[in-house]
Amino acid sequence: MKRYEALADDIARSIRNGLLKPGERLPSVRQSSASRKLSPATIFQAYYRLEAQGLVESRARSGYYVTRAAAALPPEPETPSRPDGESREVDVSELVFEILQSAMTRDVVPLGSAFMSPTLFPLDRIGRAMATAAQHLDPWSTVDDLTPGNAALRRQIALRYLIDGMDVGADEIVITNGALEALNLCITAVTQPGDAVLVESPCFYATLQSLERNGLRAIEVPTHPRDGIDLDALEAAIARHAPRACWLMPTFQNPLGSTMPEERKRALVDLLARHRIPLVEDDVYAELHFAGKRALPAKAFDREGWVMHCSSFSKSLAPGYRIGWVAAGPRAQEIARRKLTTTLNTNVPAQIAIARYLERGGFDRHLRRLRTTLAGQQARYLEVIAQAFPQGTRVTRPAGGYFLWLELPEGADALHLQQRASRMGISIAPGPMFSASRGFGSCLRLNCGHPLDARIGTALQELGKLAGTSPL
Template sequence: MKRYEALAEDIAQSMRQGVLAPGDRLPSVRQASKQRCVSPSTVFQAYYLLEARGLIRARARSGYYVLGHAAVWPPEPDAALPATGTRAGAEIGHAASVEVSDRVFDVLEASRAPGVAPLGSAFPEAGLFPLQRLGRLLAHAGQRMDPASTLDDLSPGNARLRRQIALRYLADGLTVHPDEIVVTNGALEALNLCLSAVTRPGDTVLLESPTFYAALQALERHGLHAVEVPTHPREGMDLAALAQALAQHAPAACWLMTNFQNPLGSLMPEAKKRELVALLARHGVPLIEDDVYGELYFSVRRPLPAKAYDSQGLVMHCGSFSKCLAPGYRVGWAAPGRFARAVTRLKLSTTLGTCAPAQAALAAYLEKGGYDRHLRRLRDTLAARQQAFVQAVARHFPEGTRATRPEGGYFLWLELPAGVDALMLHRHALAQGISVAPGPIFSAQDRYRHCLRLNYGHADGALDAVETLGRMAHALAGQPRRRPA
């Protein structure tokens, strides 16, 4: 843990214990620096982190003030999550064919019903995005677009937008030339194109466990086999288990999320990312890096992707504006390193291009500025909602419930008491107008039957829905319901 993180946690602990009460003024940066024997920069970073988590707020020319107590978190799942079929560092299981689409479609179709509280949704609340401004830019782009110029936006995509994406990489210290970027119809197309570029039917792909269900669907569609590698709920894929899987299965690729993984919310530390890239490079295995949540961090800076440590062009980095700016516009991209030409040709031979007005509108938005200001507001809102959501889970769910501790994104992974079947809870919840994402859709081998992924990115009715879910979980666990504190 870094110094500023330790200081922030110490202050949050004082809030939990009642030493610091709502409304209290924190020491000035100069005072805290002297009292704690740390640099002013460390104090600033700690205060920024607490502010991002919705625990304190700065007042102009006055200082920082406590907003409320930090959430009391349920216990964290173990490093090797239950029901994975293996423990971290143990022998990796066989390469399995994938047949998950029917179950995933059933869950997602039920979750889209009108009036359902969308705790199982893959997107946060639409009101969190600047959709009116984007809509004006989209209309303007459509009106001014020269029909002949639309051909310029075919694969690899709008040059202005690719330049803006390259500038985002540069701000993080990565040099990615615009010509290396392929604009796609959302991150899913980027990920699928990358997968197609480096695999053939019958190949094996390494995945996190649990993993994003769309990765499983992609493997199923391409006729590929999955090997699920144990994954730490806070730090991501277990690298000792990954090394064993590489030696045992000779995979064609590895697909994972290093930043705020879906569904766990795990964040791989930078040293571990460096080790991950080096390990895969020694085996010559491409890494398909899904980084759609990287901008939704609650700390002081964006966590670097694994792409930052790639010197051989083996990391195929995929991003999107769908999760952090423009859901529904379906604009993503791939920066596929040495595979850029193969991905571009696959794009040309499949969907050919991505919506030209949407690309132009996003390019104009990024050029005009305001994106980082929007992201700060979005992150602050999500961090505050996470705190309220976690408090509701701790208050209403049965004893024995465990929860991950994401430092970004908007997903919380719950491990329920062993007697609670997540699929049954999903059916009961739908009958009450609540959607959830049950654990088995995140595994090719029907694991995580007593786990749930919940979305805390929605406000209206979300906390009431958590209380109702908790009541149902109590009933399924056979526990008397606790009286709320």
């Protein structure tokens, strides 16, 4: 754990145990720097982290104060998951389709959705860039760089890696139809049907669906709701099962929101490299951090080409455009060949439009606004959950992204809760859809990526009442 994280956790504990009261002013950065013998930058990072968690607020020319609602927030989950460690076939698609189908309408309150509000994106600007790209399309651009993708877009993505200190060449990047295609291309490139793949527990249901579709077995590894996958358990699973690949989301993991500290990401990459196990890294939420700079991906610590880094613009800029990519390193040519035999190409005008938008420098301004909005929304959702949900509920406080993971009191049935909520026009994502073993029966994931208007506020209140009643 980094120094600013340890300091933030220490202050958070003081707030929750009542030592620091709502409305109370925190020591100034200068005072904290002197008393704790830490740099001002470290103090600022800690305060930014607490602000992102909704525990403190900044007041102009006055300093940082404990928020009024901070002391009343539910506690965070503190223990890692405990899967049985078996290698098993995956059979979740029917459950996932059944749950998602009930929520695929605008009339349903989207607390179970995987997507944030489309109103938060600069779709008008992207649309104008798209129109220009289509009107002035060079006919040869439809065949140039056909499978790896538009050269200008790959260059812009490579430049963003360079800003983070990563040497990723444009020729290592393959543009895909969203991150999901990139992830699927990667996992099929390094496995055969029947192979075992290491995954987090819980993990994103689309990961499990991909393993199911490709005839792969899942090994669920204990995962901490704040710090990510347990490396000791991961090493034990490697020794026991000899897996052929590892598929993880180390930053703002879906559904937990957990982020592995950088030193643990480095240790993860070293561990997998020693055992010659490729890592498929899903990193679609990394741009949505609330404070400080973007967390480095596991790819940043890859020196031998074992990490295939997948991301997209769908979660940060252009939902629906389906522009993703993989930085595949030495496997880039193999990934491009696999794409050649499946989808062949990705929408050319959309690639050109996003490349032009990136070239003009608007992306980072948009991201700053989006991050501030999402941090504020998370804080407001937490306040309502604290008031509406039953005693004993635990809720994560991710430092980015737009998901909250709730552990309901003992005896709660998330699948039953989902069915009752669905009849009321409220969608939720129950815990069992994130587990090959159908675990997490008393857990659920909530989407806080939509502005908390009266409709959503009422839905949260009703959901809290349902969660406080016994299953029928």
